[in-house]
Amino acid sequence: MGIVPARMDPLVENLWQLGFDAHYGLEMLEIDAERVVARVPVRPELLQPTGLVHGGVYAAIAESMASLGTGVGVYPDLVPQGLSNQTSFMRPILEGFIHATAVRRHRGRTTWIWDVELADDQGRLCAVSRMTIAVRSPRP
């Protein structure tokens, strides 16, 4: 993959290879507390019945990127917890990759805000997501 997560904690690094992220096929490319880059190959299992990528896939990608980016920034003192996910859909994707870039907009004491852009292989903006991530004390 060639992933070189600049300030990545080894405990966090491979989290996206587990569970739901693996199930829909997330591929993390860059992970940083200010910017995260990822992609997802479009497969039949990600489509709506009409042949377009399901809206929940975009929301899931955004959620994971913002959570992981925040986690890189606050772990192990604090842990990220998704608070809200606002995703708007602009243009369908039918094949190829979903290319996603998350940029941090706010690093507050208790919440971080990320803007995520999701594009197709032609670089056209297909969805945008605004993620609000709470940072909490880890449970013992």
Next chain:
Amino acid sequence: MGIVPARMDPLVENLWQLGFDAHYGLEMLEIDAERVVARVPVRPELLQPTGLVHGGVYAAIAESMASLGTGVGVYPDLVPQGLSNQTSFMRPILEGFIHATAVRRHRGRTTWIWDVELADDQGRLCAVSRMTIAVRSPRP
């Protein structure tokens, strides 16, 4: 399943058994143009690395329910198209089922709005989603 979709078009009825909905395990229980009930059994493939259901799962459930409910109401003259998905997370789910109920709040000429509630086996509200669905002319 015992699904009896009151005003369901046969072409629409089984759409949720395909693609991404099948991939994460959506089970539609009631489908109507005003109210949709569904559930999803929690499996390891739906979890974040920390063992909680991934936020994208809630968003995906809400998206499918609102789209299908709108589709039932407007098909075949018009087709639904997700416009935005705002999901807020309140309480984690770790096991059992995600129980979801979608209620239509607005039936406009060009957009429908749905509120979706997602609860755990104890009936506790765990997430809420506000879906805006555009209704469009079908492409030829």
Next chain:
Amino acid sequence: MGIVPARMDPLVENLWQLGFDAHYGLEMLEIDAERVVARVPVRPELLQPTGLVHGGVYAAIAESMASLGTGVGVYPDLVPQGLSNQTSFMRPILEGFIHATAVRRHRGRTTWIWDVELADDQGRLCAVSRMTIAVRSPRP
């Protein structure tokens, strides 16, 4: 006014009669930590150029109601702070009153979530708002 805020702190009770709330004409009718009722008389100063109530008025009403309801519940140990405001517009209001009801959906340790409905004199739902309010320690 006949306002009888059940659990209202006297320091909080009249807050809506100051500043921006007074400027656009908020009238609080019931204030509780679970439910808030208010209304705003439509005046020319609240309209868009096309003669409809400006979308910012609905957002402002929702913000004040959710903040005040949360404040009643947590003050003086904690104070409310608006985190996000998602308002959807369904039907215009041109005259009469904006009738607003806010219902608390979540009372978390660090955030409260409220759903606000805004209706016209005929009781038709014209806008809905989902407010997320953080609760913080007061600054000394």
Next chain:
Amino acid sequence: MGIVPARMDPLVENLWQLGFDAHYGLEMLEIDAERVVARVPVRPELLQPTGLVHGGVYAAIAESMASLGTGVGVYPDLVPQGLSNQTSFMRPILEGFIHATAVRRHRGRTTWIWDVELADDQGRLCAVSRMTIAVRSPRP
């Protein structure tokens, strides 16, 4: 003011000097179908009781900017109509100006999406708003 609205229709140009926009003090500085710049001087009438600018002011500014920018782009064939307003609050403003920049993210056939940033006199990002504006046929 020095406003030079590049592609501004004379019928649209002064709309922000009426009604609610005038009431809270909107000053449009640049108006274009891709980008809108505005500011609002902070006055006591715009504050919450705690002395911070009321969240509804940010939402109102974003609403007007996105509506007017869309209006410039589609008028007189079509007219803008606010569909949803998602505003997140990051940092309070107490005095000076609210400086706002709206950038169009999507120009669809039926909806436009704008991202609005609101900053203080020091250039710090204080709120962000995502506006969805429907474009409709004008009523006769």
